[in-house]
Amino acid sequence: MARANSFDTDLFDRGIAVRLDGLSAGYGAHTVLSGLDFEARKGEVALVTGPEAAGKSTLMHLLRLTLAPRAGRAVILGLDIGRSNAGQRAKLKRRIGYVAENPVFVEHLTALENIILPLKMARRRARAYERDVIELVDFVGLDRGGADLPVENISGAERRRAAIARALASKPDLILADDPTAGMSPEEGRRIVKRLAEMRRVGAAVVITSQDESLADVAPMQHWRIARGRLAIDHASSADAEAFE
16 A cells, blocks of 8 residues: 655656665665665756666666665655555556667567557557657657568667667656667767657656766766766766757
């Protein structure tokens, strides 16, 4: 049973999409994140960089509600996770778009069919989203020919573009991208991150993890560094939005 104060509308009304305070999390006996503080705002991008096994993916699992915190407080899109019930968390997940490091598809379906699949499962009418999806395919840079091919026949970069389009198709309030440039050339990776960052313009909060610190200058964003399970914002390298407009 959820407590009466499972919602923190004040934080959300002030533009704070994610607030983590003193959060700890891990797997089994292993603690990965300890005393972690983090904030992501609506209409902004947060880039979290750090070496391999620093806790970036664990942070993503927390934000997409597939891992429960052991201690501390997590408020995501106005819902206090520790005080919420399963029904509230299920509704919240529908407001989150996630791009996995290794996205999974129904391989025999086309890229376009995979992008549309979550919308069909949500029983949305085709005429309500068809035009938006075609525009989205163009936005992420997925070639129309590639969109009509089975996913098993397209390149790794095209799969990543399709994964991003699928995550954005439901117009989420929070967009999570776990190492979205993995396996890409530096130029292609920067293009992908720039496209993700553009979603800030429609009011979404965007959180991107990567080992590549140079991505901090791709677009206006807050740059966080994670090391040994703790996060700290890099004020010196966080981009000034005015310089990009």
